[in-house]
Amino acid sequence: MNIFTSLHQGTNLGLLALRLVVGAIFLVHGSQKRAMWKMQANDKLPAWLLNVLRLLSICEPLGGIALVTGFLTQLAALGLGIIMLGAINLKARTRKVPFAPRDQAGWEFDLMILGGVVALFFAGAGAYALDRLWFGL
Numbered sequence: 001m002n003i004f005t006s007l008h009q010g011t012n013l014g015l016l017a018l019r020l021v022v023g024a025i026f027l028v029h030g031s032q033k034r035a036m037w038k039m040q041a042n043d044k045l046p047a048w049l050l051n052v053l054r055l056l057s058i059c060e061p062l063g064g065i066a067l068v069t070g071f072l073t074q075l076a077a078l079g080l081g082i083i084m085l086g087a088i089n090l091k092a093r094t095r096k097v098p099f100a101p102r103d104q105a106g107w108e109f110d111l112m113i114l115g116g117v118v119a120l121f122f123a124g125a126g127a128y129a130l131d132r133l134w135f136g137l
Contacts (some may be wrong), residue, residue, distance in 0.1 A: 015124070021116070022067055026067065030064060031061055034057045069130050073124060074120070084110055084111075084113050088111060
């Protein structure tokens with residue numbers, strides 16, 4: 001069982017991996033929303049939702065960069081967590097999408113990402129981050 005106790009020494013590597021993966025997801029998904037700047041509101045995409053998506057096209061990549069670099073990680077994780085709560089609410093309550101339907105994307109992926117940002121919010125960036133260099137966190 002010593003092997004499992006020695007794994008705790010790799011906590012900083014685990015936090016780095018979590019930051020890189022979750023940050024990359026927000027970079028990609030946020031960048032894909034840039035197309036919303038050319039779209040017009042319509043029956044399927046009301047103006048309020050279009051404006052929210054445009055705002056997310058800025059906030060998500062910035063949050064992703066913050067996670068990847070480990071800069072203001074806990075603040076970025078808080079903001080991204082709020083975004084994920086909104087995404088889950090939109091899918092589960094407003095659009096009535098099931099948790100994990102067979103024929104479409106559910107909100108299980110959003111919940112997993114929320115779990116990742118919650119972990120980063122409480123644990124911080126770890127040793128391999130700008131937060132450690134600049135703020136000693």
